Amino acid sequence: MREKDRPDTRMWATGDSGHAGTGATKKDDMPDAVAIRHVTKTFERRERALTGEGVLRGLLHPRKSVLTALDDISFTVAPGEFVAYAGPNGAGKSTTMKLLCGMLMPGAGELSVLGLSPRRNRVRLMRRMGVLFGNRTELWWDHPVLQSFEWKRVVWDIPDAVYRENLAMVTELLDLSGLLHTFARELSLGQRMRADLAMLLLHSPELVLLDEPTLGLDVVAKRQMIGFLKTLNREKGVTILVTSHDMDDLEEMAERVLMISEGKIVYDGDFNGLRQVSGSLSRISLTMENGQPPTIEGARLLSARRGVYEFEVDLDRVPVQELLRRVSLIEEVRDVELRKAPIEEVIAGLYAEWKNAGRH
Numbered sequence: 001m002r003e004k005d006r007p008d009t010r011m012w013a014t015g016d017s018g019h020a021g022t023g024a025t026k027k028d029d030m031p032d033a034v035a036i037r038h039v040t041k042t043f044e045r046r047e048r049a050l051t052g053e054g055v056l057r058g059l060l061h062p063r064k065s066v067l068t069a070l071d072d073i074s075f076t077v078a079p080g081e082f083v084a085y086a087g088p089n090g091a092g093k094s095t096t097m098k099l100l101c102g103m104l105m106p107g108a109g110e111l112s113v114l115g116l117s118p119r120r121n122r123v124r125l126m127r128r129m130g131v132l133f134g135n136r137t138e139l140w141w142d143h144p145v146l147q148s149f150e151w152k153r154v155v156w157d158i159p160d161a162v163y164r165e166n167l168a169m170v171t172e173l174l175d176l177s178g179l180l181h182t183f184a185r186e187l188s189l190g191q192r193m194r195a196d197l198a199m200l201l202l203h204s205p206e207l208v209l210l211d212e213p214t215l216g217l218d219v220v221a222k223r224q225m226i227g228f229l230k231t232l233n234r235e236k237g238v239t240i241l242v243t244s245h246d247m248d249d250l251e252e253m254a255e256r257v258l259m260i261s262e263g264k265i266v267y268d269g270d271f272n273g274l275r276q277v278s279g280s281l282s283r284i285s286l287t288m289e290n291g292q293p294p295t296i297e298g299a300r301l302l303s304a305r306r307g308v309y310e311f312e313v314d315l316d317r318v319p320v321q322e323l324l325r326r327v328s329l330i331e332e333v334r335d336v337e338l339r340k341a342p343i344e345e346v347i348a349g350l351y352a353e354w355k356n357a358g359r360h
């Protein structure tokens, strides 16, 4: 509608909040929202022997070991993109997020966020970005939600018009009207996450970093959060980088996925491409007339429940036509269902492959 077709105009409430002018240049001239080049981050760990005869020696002389959390990673995120940052627990997602908001320093390599160094320009950057670590809250525990918002308005010196407009927007889209006067400590996890998300948007950030925002949410709360983030990206043009170890959540939100495994970026592309690299794993379920387990050549039995047998099959190895031909030879089949494997399993298979490849 109104300004939708003008890519160089941000659609946040602007008032005169200082950074509103950034939309004056064309997107092509804008720096990457995030640029990470050859970044490495290590942590030193002290290990103490706690069993056996080494206990005393271990306590007195703890051994040091170095853990490489990020191993030469590089990627960029363009303004306006919505990027999923996926990987199993311990892969290095949160470490990356902490580097991007200046909480940690890289051991080597270069980082820039909205064209600035997160470490040197932390305060300036924080005025232009919003950060959420799903396992922490910025809300005042013993106060109503609205009080935390008001506090942010004052401390951040958010112009009244901007604050009012943003508050109305997040209250509506995140369904917060019933929660504004509730004490933060009385909120459910899903409500708390929505309130935290709302708070980080009050100053119209251009870039939002979300670390595990869907962790622990029930299905309804997840849907609500995912829908909201998509709207935020599409209608307000906010750049979003979101982490999760749950691929299904990420696939619903973003088009592009960056995957990290053991501190290395192992994939950067779309979700379909991810399925392709992993072969064409599919599922076929057969409902049997006589309840007897069938066998299909080239398919692996995964489960059997009340006469329904589910198989895994790689359609790159056994093409669909051939698979169906084989099934048609089994007389007692009453019903057949073929579908894609859940993305979670595709990934689990990939991680295993990458790990093995790394060892050879």
Ligand SMILES: Nc1ncnc2c1ncn2[C@@H]1O[C@H](COP(=O)(O)OP(=O)(O)O)[C@@H](O)[C@H]1O
Binding pocket: 043, 044, 045, 067, 068, 069, 087, 088, 089, 090, 091, 092, 093, 094, 095, 096
């Ligand atoms: N402050 C720290 N001190 C020591 N090790 C850490 C620290 N922070 C993270 N790590 C380690 O770095 C690795 C990556 O952690 P993290 O980035 O939190 O992973 P993710 O968020 O993907 O689950 C893990 O092995 C973790 O134990």
Ligand SMILES: [Mg+2]
Binding pocket: 090, 093, 094, 095, 211, 212
């Ligand atoms: Mg994490």
